[in-house]
Amino acid sequence: MTLKPLTLAWRNLMRHKSFTFINLLGLSIGITCCLAITIFIRYETSFDTYHQKASRTYRVVENFKSAEQVEHWNTTAYPLAEALRNDFKEIPLVTQAAGPLHRLFKIEDEDGNVARYEDHALMVDPFYLQVFDFTWLAGNPETALTQPNSVVLTESIALKYFGTAMHEKQSVLGKHILLENKDELTVTGLIADAPHNTGLPYSVLIPYEFFKKNNPYFANNWSGNYQGTTFVTLEKGQSVQDLEQRIATWKKKYLKPEDDRRITYALQPITEAHNDVVYGAGPGSYTMPLKFIYAATGIAFFVLLIACVNFINLSTAQAANRAKEVGIRKVMGSSRFGLVAQFLRENFLLLAFTLVVSLAFTQMALGYINQTLAIIDLHLAMDTQTVLTALVIGAVVMALACFYPALVMSSYKPIEALKSKFSGGAEQGITFRRALIVFQFAIVQIFIIGTIVVAAQMKYFKTKDLGFTTESVVITYLHNREHDETLRDQWLANSAIADVSFASSSPLRSYHARYGTSFRLPHQLEEEGQEAEMKGADVRYLSFYNLTLLAGRNFTTVEDSLKEFIVNEKLIAGLHWTPDQAIGQHLTINEGEGTIVGVVKDFHNESLQDDITPCLLINWKPFLGVANIKIAKNQNMEATLAFIEKTWKARSPDGIYYYDFLDKTLARKYSLQHMVFQGFTAFALLAISIGCLGLYGLLSFMALRKTKEVGIRKVLGASVAQIVGLFSKEFITLLLVAFVIAAPLAAYFMNEWLHDFAYRISLSWWMFALGIGLTVIIMLLTIAYKSIKSALANPVEALRNE
Structure with a gap:
């Protein structure tokens, strides 16, 4: 007895397989996205909360x-x-x-x-x-x-x-x-x-x-x-x-x-x-800014909301197909409450399947996210709380997306429903559905514009001149310092190796070899000192990285004590010197005193997220523990790396060989921004997918309302293109309204994101034009699929059915 209503609900779902599948897919995508973001937020806000104290x-x-x-x-x-x-x-x-x-x-x-x-x-x-x-x-x-x-x-x-x-x-x-x-x-x-x-x-x-x-x-x-x-x-x-x-x-x-x-x-x-950007996370960890957490929360909410909007559009459009069923049930004595209960049972059954599919999708999504973001050692996993969260989300979806369609479908009057006059008196519903489509289009365009802006900023990171060479540079640590020069000579004897320089790090600041100091003029008090980065560098360092010498000379030797400095433009700017004026000046740093012998053009010793900082190079031997190795062009990289390792191990048999590519080190500097880019791209695709399903739902509703009109137009000689235009005209208007809403919001959010970077792109008109252009193309493809099908239908059948 208790299974009979569920059996009926199951039959109704199977009777409309395409509708059921689209709704299942749309909701599954939305809930999966919401679950994955919820797990991410819970993980990123749980750092060190597990300690009792x-x-x-x-x-x-x-x-x-x-x-x-x-x-x-x-x-x-x-x-x-x-x-x-x-x-x-x-x-x-x-x-x-x-x-x-x-x-x-x-x-x-x-x-x-x-x-x-x-x-x-x-x-x-x-x-x-x-x-x-x-x-x-x-x-x-x-x-x-x-x-x-x-x-x-x-x-x-x-x-x-x-x-x-x-x-x-x-x-x-x-x-x-x-x-x-x-x-x-x-x-x-x-x-x-x-x-x-x-x-x-x-x-x-x-x-x-x-x-x-x-x-x-x-x-x-x-x-x-x-x-x-x-x-x-x-x-x-x-x-x-x-x-x-x-x-x-x-x-x-x-x-x-x-x-x-x-x-x-x-x-x-x-x-x-962990979430503080002022002091940052502890050594060896990474910082996840709170604004990213808030942004992720907003994205989860809006993606779930457009999934619900999509469900409502599809369900109310489907209501037109079930109007006669509603009329017959009411004539047979069914109450509105009974019809609402039946439709809710169908939605509940659909939602139950959706939650199961969403949990499976979430498990796959977490594996992909962990692998993609391995650079920050991310470990997201499902647990019991995930299932509870899924149930809560299911209850919210039931409240947001299921009751309204059930009330709409149960509201048809029996006589009008049996006469198929379900379009009458529904203008408010149509207006509501149009508003939902505008909402979906606006969210989709915000995501698309955001993805375009983030992609442009990431391209800027990759292509901007950093002021030094980054290609084909291998960095390894020196273990046995007694044979540095011998090791260099052995490496350079191989034609596959173009140059070797010993230093404390590359021009880009390195986590493992980061030396800070304070510099001042000899007569100044210690508290008047200014902060600077200090790098060890040998006589080949400038030519190795193609650093431009503006004044003075290069180092001529490696010293056993601190004697000489080569400084960047940023450092002498703080002392109000020109490059020529700086040569021969004495500086005092935490490690001692020396003379400026050279000034180099500014290079990016920080990532492009931060401004260039004062930097001084020293030729002090204790600070030359890193080998910078440049691979010649058109060489067998695998064979060259094997030669470097073999030679290194021959000189340091009790050490552990380790190497890294400079360009990979640079990429890790932008790991968080790369995560933002991938997130925007993924959510843009999800929003587009769900938005297209919602658009398909409204097109289905319109196709039913305009069946007679399409038939008459075809009898009078209308072409397929004209029929497609009939369906497209209204949606172009809705899209333009959505763009007016989305453009300023996208500009505000992306300006806020770009504001954190010392070196950044500017928002341009083409980003917004490309955003709406892509949305138009996606929308027209969706419209074409449904409207061409209606345009090619036999007009006699359409008029007969009417």
Whole structure:
């Protein structure tokens, strides 16, 4: 008895297969998009929220006031943590971390050597384990990091090095692992792999005391930030503002007077760090700005909304086909409530299938997103909450999209329905459907225009002259520094290698070799110094990267101490010098004093998202740890890379060879923008697809209303083109109305997005013209498919049916 209404609903759905399929596909696309974005938003706003003390834990951040601006740092001086711990007894926990750092680990056993570089070696003090939560598989968390030469491994890292010995977790304890080929560490603990949504990733934990012992300058320097992060955990209800005010007056106890005037500290909740653009995410992580989260939320809402609009259009258009059915049911005694219930059962059954399909689509979409955005190590996955979210979305869709069509279809009067006079008295409904089409067209055009703008900006990133060579440049780290020149000569002996330069990095700022300093004139106070980037460079660096020398000379040798500088235009502009005036001038930096011997034309040492910063090159040998290798044109890249690796390993047999292409490094700088571009493209395609389905729905309704008119026009000699024009005229008008709405909205949103880039394109009329042009083409193709079919129908049949 209870299955009979559902059986009837199923039969009705199967009777109108094309209508059912289109509705199923449209809703599935909309719900899939909404689910995928919801999972993305939940993931990107969940960083570090899983810690039990997360709501009471804060990251100490630093504001540094230079001569020209205030700089914001998410790292702090290493001595800060211990000083806070000693002087602020009311703070329950203070902890710190150094890194994550890029380090070489190796074991030696009867099966040979296993050696790898790990990017996430984190140096932490014992309090770190009390502030943040770890899942311990073996070892004692209270004692694991008390000895300087101990190490705690994550499960995946232990599996890399100890393999089959991992069948029992405890068996890894007491084993030894070699750090940087010199320090033997004893495994004292085994923990589960770090969650992907952590702002300070780790694969290996090493005691901070080990770092302090091996890096005394960094560990005791109050003036510099060297990738160290300080955290405090407060009591419930403890005032953050009061503590910040006390720290503001307390810091002069440790800082030099000039640093005390320039440096202030603030406390930032760790749950906000990942989405904060002022201080940025922690070292080794990436920042997901809140405005992207808000934009994604808006996109999810609008895509779901146009899917519902599409459903309403299709359902109300389909109502015309079912008018006689409604009339017969009413004559047979069916009440309006009973008809609404029947139509709702059909929609509920359709929606149930839609949710199942949407979950399957979502699983596939997440796999594609994770693979596409592997550059930021994204890990999106479905869980129980995803299913609950799908049910909530289903309920919303039922409320938004199902009740109105059911009410429309149940509202026909029996006599008019049996006479097929379903078009009469429906002008308000037609106006409503036109408004929905305008809404769909507007959203589609915003997405299309947005995609065009983002694509143009990405093309600008790829094609703008950066002021240096980027093609066919391979970068690798030097392990055995004693044989640098010999290694260079061996590489250059191969005709496939055009040039080799030793430096600290390429002209583009590198994460692994980023050196900052402060420069000033010798007579100026330290607090008058200005921030600059410092790069190590040898005598071949300028010619290797085609940097233009404006005045002075190149380096003539590599020095064992700091003596000479080559600076960029940006640096001397801050000192109000011309290139010729700068030559011979003395500068004082944090590392010492030297003479300017050359000035180079500005090059983009930052990505195009940021402005060029003051930069100085030094020929100081300790800073030349990176080999820049240029591959000659028309060479076998695979064979050349193999030769480079073989030669490197012959000189550094105990090292781990690693290389990267400069153009790939550059591409990673724009990973977030690339994600925005792919997102816009995907959502534009989705909006277009759903919009076309909605347009098809209204065309179906119009074709039924105009059946008699089309038949008469054909009898009177109207051509197929004229019939197509009959259908197109109204939609061209609706499209123009939608464009008037969409253009200013798209201009506003895209100007806001472009505003974040120091180097950006300008919005141009052709972007909007192309946007509406593409929309017109898509619309005409959709109209042509349906209207030509109506135009080719036999007019006699049309008039007979009327």
